[in-house]
Amino acid sequence: MASKKPEAFYRVEDGIAIITLNYPPLNALHPLLLRSLFDQLRRAHSDPTVQAVVLTGANNNFCAGFDINQFQNPDAGAGGGIDNTINDSICEVLEGGAKPTVAAIQGVALGGGLEVAMGCNARIATPGTRLGLPELQLGIIPGFGGTQRLPRLVGLAKAAEMMLTSTPIKAEAGLKLGLVDAVVPAEQLLPAARALARDIAAGRKPRLYSLTRTDKLPALGEALATIEMARAEANRRARGLRHPQLCLDAIQAGIERGGAAGLAAEGAAFAAAASLPTHKALVHIFFAQRSTKKVKGVTDVPGLKPRPIRCVAVLGGGLMGSGIATALVLAGVEVILKEVNQGFLDAGMGRIKANLQSRVKKGAMTSEAAAKALSLVTGALDYSGFGAADMVIEAVIEDIGLKQRIFADLEKSCRPDCILSTNTSTIDIDLVGAKMQGGPTGPAASRLLGAHFFSPAHVMPLLEIVRTSRTSPQVLLDTLALSSRIKKTPVVVGNCTGFAVNRVFFPYTMSAVLLADLGLDPYRIDTVVAGKFGMPMGPFRLNDLVGSDIGLHVGANFVTSFPERVYVSRLIPLLNEAKRLGEKTGKGFYKFDSKTRKASPDPELAPLLAESRKAAGLVQPGAKPPALTDADILDFIFFPVVNEGCRVVAEGIVDKAADMDVASVMAMGFPAVKGGLIFWADLVGAQRIVARLRQFAAMVGPTHAGFFKPCEYLVAAAESGRKLSAGPPAAAKL
Ligand SMILES: C[C@H](O)CC(=O)SCCNC(=O)CCNC(=O)[C@H](O)C(C)(C)COP(=O)(O)OP(=O)(O)OC[C@H]1O[C@@H](n2cnc3c(N)ncnc32)[C@H](O)[C@@H]1OP(=O)(O)O
Numbered sequence: 247m248a249s250k251k252p253e254a255f256y257r258v259e260d261g262i263a264i265i266t267l268n269y270p271p272l273n274a275l276h277p278l279l280l281r282s283l284f285d286q287l288r289r290a291h292s293d294p295t296v297q298a299v300v301l302t303g304a305n306n307n308f309c310a311g312f313d314i315n316q317f318q319n320p321d322a323g324a325g326g327g328i329d330n331t332i333n334d335s336i337c338e339v340l341e342g343g344a345k346p347t348v349a350a351i352q353g354v355a356l357g358g359g360l361e362v363a364m365g366c367n368a369r370i371a372t373p374g375t376r377l378g379l380p381e382l383q384l385g386i387i388p389g390f391g392g393t394q395r396l397p398r399l400v401g402l403a404k405a406a407e408m409m410l411t412s413t414p415i416k417a418e419a420g421l422k423l424g425l426v427d428a429v430v431p432a433e434q435l436l437p438a439a440r441a442l443a444r445d446i447a448a449g450r451k452p453r454l455y456s457l458t459r460t461d462k463l464p465a466l467g468e469a470l471a472t473i474e475m476a477r478a479e480a481n482r483r484a485r486g487l488r489h490p491q492l493c494l495d496a497i498q499a500g501i502e503r504g505g506a507a508g509l510a511a512e513g514a515a516f517a518a519a520a521s522l523p524t525h526k527a528l529v530h531i532f533f534a535q536r537s538t539k540k541v542k543g544v545t546d547v548p549g550l551k552p553r554p555i556r557c558v559a560v561l562g563g564g565l566m567g568s569g570i571a572t573a574l575v576l577a578g579v580e581v582i583l584k585e586v587n588q589g590f591l592d593a594g595m596g597r598i599k600a601n602l603q604s605r606v607k608k609g610a611m612t613s614e615a616a617a618k619a620l621s622l623v624t625g626a627l628d629y630s631g632f633g634a635a636d637m638v639i640e641a642v643i644e645d646i647g648l649k650q651r652i653f654a655d656l657e658k659s660c661r662p663d664c665i666l667s668t669n670t671s672t673i674d675i676d677l678v679g680a681k682m683q684g685g686p687t688g689p690a691a692s693r694l695l696g697a698h699f700f701s702p703a704h705v706m707p708l709l710e711i712v713r714t715s716r717t718s719p720q721v722l723l724d725t726l727a728l729s730s731r732i733k734k735t736p737v738v739v740g741n742c743t744g745f746a747v748n749r750v751f752f753p754y755t756m757s758a759v760l761l762a763d764l765g766l767d768p769y770r771i772d773t774v775v776a777g778k779f780g781m782p783m784g785p786f787r788l789n790d791l792v793g794s795d796i797g798l799h800v801g802a803n804f805v806t807s808f809p810e811r812v813y814v815s816r817l818i819p820l821l822n823e824a825k826r827l828g829e830k831t832g833k834g835f836y837k838f839d840s841k842t843r844k845a846s847p848d849p850e851l852a853p854l855l856a857e858s859r860k861a862a863g864l865v866q867p868g869a870k871p872p873a874l875t876d877a878d879i880l881d882f883i884f885f886p887v888v889n890e891g892c893r894v895v896a897e898g899i900v901d902k903a904a905d906m907d908v909a910s911v912m913a914m915g916f917p918a919v920k921g922g923l924i925f926w927a928d929l930v931g932a933q934r935i936v937a938r939l940r941q942f943a944a945m946v947g948p949t950h951a952g953f954f955k956p957c958e959y960l961v962a963a964a965e966s967g968r969k970l971s972a973g974p975p976a977a978a979k980l
Pocket residue numbers: 271272274275310311312313314315328354356357358359361380381384387388389390392536537
């Protein structure tokens with residue numbers, strides 16, 4: 247069974263045909279596997295020695311669904327060339343063929359995998375198996391009958407929720423809902439499935455047909471009301487996206503006209519969804535996210551294996567340090583939390599405890615598990631216990647001198663093989679290590695790197711791993727492995743001010759402030775950026791979340807490093823002077839309700855805006871602001887962001903352009919349905935972006951034109967028609 251070929255194996259045991267899906271690693275339904283499954287099913291039906299069929303999967307998994315690679319295969323056609331005739335036939339034969347079928351499920355049964363299992367007359371799963379229809383996260387809808395069978399097995403409301411959120415459930419929950427008929431330990435899976443198949447064939451147990459069942463469906467009026475509610479919820483969550491509505495169309499058709507008509511409606515809705523740009527973008531993000539774990543010169547070095555990281559010392563128990571420590575203990579990693587005095591240490595420990603308790607409250611973990619996680623943290627006020635640490639993550643304030651002193655101390659206090667990392671969000675890593683023996687070229691330089699988490703660190707999914715020119719592949723590989731262990735998507739980036747994510751964040755904030763100085767209303771800008779474009783929040787609301795003090799501090803690094811392309815306004819300093827630091831002080835660009843923390847526009851902001859505009863002198867006093875449409879605002883904000891993203895790609899700060907897409911989606915909140923920053927820029931077109939940047943440069947005049955100056959990479963793409971996502975020609979990388 248070691249074959250890598252997509253094929254279904256066939257064997258007969260005591261009158262039961264066992265058909266095993268095989269296509270490592272997760273038995274995705276490649277068209278050849280589907281064809282082979284169909285052939286083996288027909289073989290079982292025509293084999294006189296066979297009474298019933300058990301369908302199972304190799305490689306400790308049932309099936310992760312249709313082979314997503316096919317969606318990117320130019321030869322496969324739209325929708326991955328899914329042949330609904332064969333798929334419907336497979337499920338038809340599984341469900342209504344001459345011999346009953348039982349699915350024996352372990353690992354995952356997702357998408358088409360679960361749909362095939364639901365086509366069987368019964369399902370048995372192992373504990374912890376993940377069952378779900380996550381197609382919507384790929385911009386499509388279930389296409390193998392899932393929109394019809396899932397509501398009939400688990401009820402309409404639950405089925406709609408599972409599809410619209412793309413969230414799988416565990417087998418144990420599936421048992422309660424009726425999605426599976428039994429949960430048994432792995433070693434009993436096949437014997438139990440064989441026994442059930444035999445019982446059904448002998449008439450000792452009923453043979454059930456999911457497609458025609460109605461016992462879990464509500465009456466029509468109630469069902470339609472549930473679908474209406476689901477439509478509203480989908481619109482609220484997915485901001486007018488089409489494919490969730492197409493999914494609900496198919497479900498509704500089946501409720502109104504029966505399962506068979508529903509299947510036809512599903513086929514049409516699937517084809518419609520598969521033709522939308524959203525699908526292409528989301529499939530791109532799916533693969534881009536997985537490819538960040540493959541780093542040239544690190545993960546492809548023969549014989550190089552990650553070393554285990556059992557204990558991590560975290561320096562600083564503030565918001566970031568405590569979040570990082572939480573992420574580590576949640577994955578079972580021991581933590582030494584160091585602070586400068588007992589009071590700060592107690593506060594840090596308290597934050598970790600609160601983070602864990604909040605997970606308990608949400609039902610994400612038991613209080614016993616939380617207590618066990620907390621017991622993995624040891625407090626420290628000095629470096630005496632640091633010999634136990636396999637890695638250090640420094641998370642103190644962004645003060646270069648302080649960080650330099652800390653790393654000089656760490657070099658002396660830690661083992662020579664201990665990884666030394668900093669969670670700085672912007673500072674050049676070589677600068678952080680400058681006071682170590684020999685500085686950036688000294689003996690410890692190979693184990694120095696950035697481990698940049700995003701706040702809140704135990705929640706945000708991205709980890710920027712910053713390599714210097716000397717960081718060793720071993721150290722990078724160890725950190726990549728740690729990242730997977732703590733369930734973060736890693737992006738390995740090069741060393742520079744701001745790395746990848748904050749490099750694209752600074753023009754995002756600066757262009758918004760520039761618009762405000764031109765006289766535009768910040769609240770309108772936020773509404774357009776969040777509501778129309780789909781960012782989680784606009785730049786001004788984000789400033790209030792992060793804090794104007796932090797914004798000012800971080801912004802100063804960019805002003806120093808990239809003076810030719812920054813926009814410096816009085817606005818953020820004025821907010822600082824007025825102690826309007828954002829949410830934490832109850833006022834920033836917005837005012838915050840002291841009880842609900844809800845943000846609302848604040849008329850008291852007006853004098854600060856006026857003062858900043860006066861200082862900027864971009865428009866004459868009393869003159870009207872430029873008449874910009876919502877579309878203009880989006881171009882004004884996002885094209886400088888693209889421009890900086892292009893520099894990041896061209897300089898080789900990211901390994902590949904798709905890494906910038908992942909980073910923008912997972913840390914910045916750039917809409918995944920647009921495929922990430924560079925993917926989206928290619929859809930817009932480099933030519934248009936360059937032309938608009940030049941227009942904006944002319945609009946703000948020569949003093950600020952540098953902010954909009956298109957970089958060489960962008961201009962070259964505009965002139966040659968080369969895709970921005972293609973990355974720089976190898977020789978051009980710095
Ligand atoms: C008609 C139908 O309705 C349409 C469909 O079925 S569309 C497909 C629906 N299925 C899905 O969306 C599931 C997609 N897969 C996943 O969510 C996750 O891979 C998983 C939860 C199954 C496993 O996650 P995890 O353990 O972190 O492993 P992960 O790294 O993601 O996957 C392992 C490998 O399997 C591949 N893979 C996973 N699911 C795949 C699929 N459906 N098709 C092709 N490859 C797949 C991944 O690309 C990865 O390949 P790599 O090692 O070369 O990078």
